[in-house]
Amino acid sequence: MNQKLSNLAELYKNTLLDNIIPFWSQHSIDWENGGYFTCLDRKGNIYDTDKFIWLQNRQVWTYSMLYNRLEPRKEWLNIAQNGAEFLAKYGRDTEGNWYFALDRTGQPLVQPYNIFSDCFAAMAFSQYALASEDESAKEIALQAYNNVLRRQDNPKGHYNKAYPGTRSLKSLAVPMILANLSLEMDWLLQSSQLEAVLDQTLQEVMEDFLDPDRGLMYENVTPEGKHWDCFDGRLINPGHGIEAMWFVMDIANRRQDRSLINQAVDVVLNILNFGWDTEYQGIYYFMDAQGHPPQQLEWNQKLWWVHLETLVALLMGFNLTGRQECLDWFQKVHDYTWGHFSDSNYQEWFGYLDRKGEVVLNLKGGKWKGCFHVPRALYLCWQQLETLNSTLK
Amino acid sequence: MNQKLSNLAELYKNTLLDNIIPFWSQHSIDWENGGYFTCLDRKGNIYDTDKFIWLQNRQVWTYSMLYNRLEPRKEWLNIAQNGAEFLAKYGRDTEGNWYFALDRTGQPLVQPYNIFSDCFAAMAFSQYALASEDESAKEIALQAYNNVLRRQDNPKGHYNKAYPGTRSLKSLAVPMILANLSLEMDWLLQSSQLEAVLDQTLQEVMEDFLDPDRGLMYENVTPEGKHWDCFDGRLINPGHGIEAMWFVMDIANRRQDRSLINQAVDVVLNILNFGWDTEYQGIYYFMDAQGHPPQQLEWNQKLWWVHLETLVALLMGFNLTGRQECLDWFQKVHDYTWGHFSDSNYQEWFGYLDRKGEVVLNLKGGKWKGCFHVPRALYLCWQQLETLNSTLK
Numbered sequence: 001m002n003q004k005l006s007n008l009a010e011l012y013k014n015t016l017l018d019n020i021i022p023f024w025s026q027h028s029i030d031w032e033n034g035g036y037f038t039c040l041d042r043k044g045n046i047y048d049t050d051k052f053i054w055l056q057n058r059q060v061w062t063y064s065m066l067y068n069r070l071e072p073r074k075e076w077l078n079i080a081q082n083g084a085e086f087l088a089k090y091g092r093d094t095e096g097n098w099y100f101a102l103d104r105t106g107q108p109l110v111q112p113y114n115i116f117s118d119c120f121a122a123m124a125f126s127q128y129a130l131a132s133e134d135e136s137a138k139e140i141a142l143q144a145y146n147n148v149l150r151r152q153d154n155p156k157g158h159y160n161k162a163y164p165g166t167r168s169l170k171s172l173a174v175p176m177i178l179a180n181l182s183l184e185m186d187w188l189l190q191s192s193q194l195e196a197v198l199d200q201t202l203q204e205v206m207e208d209f210l211d212p213d214r215g216l217m218y219e220n221v222t223p224e225g226k227h228w229d230c231f232d233g234r235l236i237n238p239g240h241g242i243e244a245m246w247f248v249m250d251i252a253n254r255r256q257d258r259s260l261i262n263q264a265v266d267v268v269l270n271i272l273n274f275g276w277d278t279e280y281q282g283i284y285y286f287m288d289a290q291g292h293p294p295q296q297l298e299w300n301q302k303l304w305w306v307h308l309e310t311l312v313a314l315l316m317g318f319n320l321t322g323r324q325e326c327l328d329w330f331q332k333v334h335d336y337t338w339g340h341f342s343d344s345n346y347q348e349w350f351g352y353l354d355r356k357g358e359v360v361l362n363l364k365g366g367k368w369k370g371c372f373h374v375p376r377a378l379y380l381c382w383q384q385l386e387t388l389n390s391t392l393k
Numbered sequence: 394m395n396q397k398l399s400n401l402a403e404l405y406k407n408t409l410l411d412n413i414i415p416f417w418s419q420h421s422i423d424w425e426n427g428g429y430f431t432c433l434d435r436k437g438n439i440y441d442t443d444k445f446i447w448l449q450n451r452q453v454w455t456y457s458m459l460y461n462r463l464e465p466r467k468e469w470l471n472i473a474q475n476g477a478e479f480l481a482k483y484g485r486d487t488e489g490n491w492y493f494a495l496d497r498t499g500q501p502l503v504q505p506y507n508i509f510s511d512c513f514a515a516m517a518f519s520q521y522a523l524a525s526e527d528e529s530a531k532e533i534a535l536q537a538y539n540n541v542l543r544r545q546d547n548p549k550g551h552y553n554k555a556y557p558g559t560r561s562l563k564s565l566a567v568p569m570i571l572a573n574l575s576l577e578m579d580w581l582l583q584s585s586q587l588e589a590v591l592d593q594t595l596q597e598v599m600e601d602f603l604d605p606d607r608g609l610m611y612e613n614v615t616p617e618g619k620h621w622d623c624f625d626g627r628l629i630n631p632g633h634g635i636e637a638m639w640f641v642m643d644i645a646n647r648r649q650d651r652s653l654i655n656q657a658v659d660v661v662l663n664i665l666n667f668g669w670d671t672e673y674q675g676i677y678y679f680m681d682a683q684g685h686p687p688q689q690l691e692w693n694q695k696l697w698w699v700h701l702e703t704l705v706a707l708l709m710g711f712n713l714t715g716r717q718e719c720l721d722w723f724q725k726v727h728d729y730t731w732g733h734f735s736d737s738n739y740q741e742w743f744g745y746l747d748r749k750g751e752v753v754l755n756l757k758g759g760k761w762k763g764c765f766h767v768p769r770a771l772y773l774c775w776q777q778l779e780t781l782n783s784t785l786k
Contacts, residue, residue: 039685047685050623100554108556158551161493163501230443231760292432292440293756297745298690300753352690354747360693363686367624 005392008334009385015342016378021066023347023364024059024371029079033105034086040365043346047363049104053091053117055370056102057124060084062371064127066379077131084128088140091121096143115155118147119177126185138188145185148178149197169220169232172209175201176244183250198251205244206263215270216289217241231295236287238275239306242268246313253320265317269325272310272333280356281336283307300355304369307337308377315384319391349374398785401727402778408735409771414459416740416757417452417764422472426498427479433758436739440756442497446484446510448763449495450517453477455764457520459772470524477521481533484514489536508548511540512570519578531581538578541571542590562613562625565602568594569637576643591644598637599656608663609682610634624688629680631668632699635661639706646713658710662718665703665726673749674729676700693748697762700730701770708777712784742767 027044028036038055039048063080067073090106092098097112098121112118125141128134152174154160162169179201186194208225209218218227219235227233245264252260275283282302288294310333318326340357341349348364363369420437421429431448432441456473460466483499485491490505491514505511518534521527545567547553555562572594579587601618602611611620612628620626638657645653668676675695679687703726711719733750734742741757756762 041686047683048622048624099556103559107559109559111554111556113554159554161504161506161552163492163504166496166500166502229441231441290440293434293754293759295760297694297753301690360690361686366686367688 005385006389009382009389012378012382012385016375016382019347020349020371020375020378024062024375025075025079028059028365028371029082030086030104031082034089035083035102035104035106036371038365038370039367040348040363042343042362042364044348044364048366050109050367051086051102051104051106052367052370053087053098053100053102054120055365055368055372056083056087056091057098057117057120058370058372060087060124061120061127062375064124064131066375067131068127070379072131080128080131084125084132084137087121087124088136097147098144111159113156113159115148115151115174116177118144118151119181122148122181123184126188130187141185142188145181145189148181152178167228167230168223169228170204170208170223172205172217172219172237172240172244175204175209176240176247179205179244179251180247183247183254202248202251202260205248206260209244210267211289214274214289215267216274217244217267217271218289227289229290231288234289234292235294236271236274236289237285238271238283238287239285239303239309241271242306242313243309245271246309246316249313249316249320261317261320265321265323265326268310268313268317269329272329277302277355281332282340282353282355282357283310283333301360302340302353302355302357304337304341304349304351305373305377307333307341308373311337312377312380312384315381315388319384319387398778399782402775402782405771405775405778409768409775412740413742413764413768413771417455417768418468418472421452421758421764422475423479423497424475427482428476428495428497428499429764431758431763432760433741433756435736435755435757437741437757441759443502443760444479444495444497444499445760445763446480446491446493446495447513448758448761448765449476449480449484450491450510450513451763451765453480453517454513454520455768457517457524459768460524461520463772465524473521473524477518477525477530480514480517481529490540491537504552506549506552508541508544508567509570511537511544512574515541515574516577519581523580534578535581538574538582541574545571560621560623561616562621563601563616565598565610565612565630565633565637568597568602569633569640572598572637572644573640576640576647595641595644595653598641599653602637603660604682607667607682608660609667610637610660610664611682620682622683624681627682627685628687629664629667629682630678631664631676631680632678632696632702634664635699635706636702638664639702639709642706642709642713654710654713658714658716658719661703661706661710662722665722670695670748674725675733675746675748675750676703676726694753695733695746695748695750697730697734697742697744698766698770700726700734701766704730705770705773705777708774708781712777712780 027040030037035051035056036059037046041047060080060083063076067076090102093112098117099108099112100110100114100117103109122141122144125137129137129141182194182197208221219237220232245268248264249261283306285301285303286294286296286299314326314330350359351369352361354360420433423430428444428449429452430439434440453473453476456469460469483495486505491510492501492505493503493507493510496502515534515537518530522530522534575587575590601614612630613625638661641657642654676699678694678696679689679692681687707719707723743752744762745754747753
């Protein structure tokens with residue numbers, strides 16, 4: 001087992017450094033206009049030049065994070081800077097809200113309707129500020145973070161189509177991302193502010209969104225944490241719930257809260273038992289809590305990030321609790337993930353498979369898949385495997 | 394051939410009257426609150442009670458249309474009335490704009506962000522006014538029609554997320570639905586108004602959205618009818634383009650414009666050659682004009698309405714031009730459609746298949762599939778087959 005885990009650490013590390021990162025460094029950088037091309041086909045050819053703010057910021061984060069945590073390579077900082085300067089110049093409206101999309105040259109295409117554009121900007125500029133020691137990056141990070149706090153109760157503003165009062169629902173995505181973001185920014189936040197945000201998000205996620213009877217994480221609940229029997233109210237997004245649980249483990253570990261760690265691991269295992277496709281393997285994208293047809297036509301597809309976030313959660317869960325179920329599931333999800341998403345002919349990974357595991361979209365990057373989930377998960381799994389190896393020695 | 398077509402006319406007629414309509418009459422009527430349940434599982438059990446305005450109005454239209462054109466059955470008028478009265482009472486905001494969704498009792502859930510809610514209201518209340526001879530229904534139809542005309546240049550109002558000026562695109566759906574709607578309402582409109590709207594929509598559809606070189610219908614073009622090289626600008630929705638072409642044939646036939654009829658048939662055949670899945674059969678849902686990965690994850694699914702609208706277009710095209718290609722394609726699409734969407738164990742049809750033809754969502758009705766495309770297409774195909782039979786006799 002020890003030998004095997006050591007090989008696995010090498011596999012995750014080498015894939016990150018020799019396959020994934022070189023793919024993005026080589027194909028995605030727009031040295032002319034700044035920013036990144038994320039719409040890349042199987043071989044890395046650019047098929048669309050629009051710049052989606054989520055992915056632009058996430059790529060700044062990835063390169064800055066590698067520079068900060070792994071090795072201060074000048075090349076990585078240059079690439080992060082190429083995105084950060086483009087985004088600082090073009091990414092926000094006059095009120096400091098982050099657009100959703102820009103064209104290649106930086107002209108705005110889609111209005112700032114989406115709070116997660118600000119979330120990923122805060123994440124990106126916080127990491128980049130650490131890497132570059134640039135004071136203005138720090139300010140941009142804090143401004144974006146304050147946008148998120150200000151907008152969290154009405155994330156879509158006047159773009160919200162829900163009629164007020166008939167059926168109030170809040171979304172798991174908001175507290176979940178806030179938890180992860182606040183930990184990311186701990187070096188920039190006052191300790192009391194950070195702890196208050198963490199308290200609030202833990203309470204919301206583990207009491208309002210977690211169904212105590214079923215141990216499942218719901219995507220949408222009432223402000224009081226109750227269920228609505230409607231499409232949105234019945235929605236389960238297994239990958240999202242599992243990702244939220246490793247954010248929770250991260251916070252719980254920081255607070256040395258063993259009980260919360262164990263609870264988060266329980267939820268991961270419950271979601272996996274619920275969301276695993278026993279016929280064709282892999283984890284479903286969307287499910288209905290009551291087994292009704294979901295409204296998402298792509299519900300039974302297998303997505304790269306769902307599986308990668310699950311690998312992170314399982315390794316973290318095993319490292320923190322030693323529970324064998326985590327390792328058993330890790331092996332199963334690892335085999336599926338490496339067997340289906342990694343591309344044996346070209347660099348980077350496929351993102352979208354049908355239920356049976358065949359490629360649905362023959363791309364390595366697009367509007368939603370960029371330089372983020374694959375490198376982040378490979379990095380985190382590699383680190384977890386190293387920790388595990390050193391424990392077992 | 395003559396015998397075969399006569400059998401086919403019976404098949405379409407009997408399926409409509411003995412299978413499809415009884416399914417909706419039996420399972421979908423909310424006699425308690427008014428309106429219809431459209432979320433029905435494979436056997437007709439209700440799994441969700443929300444009321445989506447598109448589908449509510451479409452069901453009023455279907456039952457009114459059957460009453461008007463087929464047979465004045467009291468039962469059909471009662472069912473139409475049960476929806477129309479619910480919608481007249483709860484469907485609109487104080488300014489007369491149609492909401493997108495209501496709950497079971499009629500309380501608004503989703504704001505009037507969508508111009509097609511008004512379109513389908515106009516269609517529904519126009520047919521219902523003919524059936525019921527109710528003056529207030531006529532007024533509701535005209536009010537909705539005027540909403541559509543007023544909103545056509547800015548269909549989403551303040552819900553529009555596009556940043557103004559960077560990349561203006563207009564959508565095929567607006568002129569296309571306006572053409573069909575205006576013909577539906579010809580008895581309520583002044584002839585000069587009707588002809589002016591038809592002129593405008595024909596010009597837009599056949600000059601701006603139709604690419605003359607490729608003979609393909611694009612979903613989104615610039616206000617001047619040019620292409621943008623972006624996801625929306627490259628989008629082809631084969632079923633939508635084909636449906637638009639039978640609307641055009643309808644207008645061209647009314648105007649006895651042989652050249653326009655032939656052009657519309659050419660486009661149908663071009664789209665079919667482009668959108669047909671030669672490996673697994675069936676017509677793709679979304680495609681990229683340049684062969685790049687589309688942004689829609691469900692792009693390679695096979696949807697019921699796409700195939701049914703195609704059957705209507707092909708029979709209409711054959712009746713109007715006698716072109717053999719129409720009949721050859723009709724046979725091929727007919728075989729696929731009846732072989733995959735119709736359910737040999739229970740009433741009504743499946744709506745959503747994966748690329749290989751397996752059922753993705755095991756439902757007969759949902760948020761988008763209601764009592765509309767199946768009955769309308771079966772009715773129209775039956776009528777076309779009758780016409781064809783009488784011509785061949």
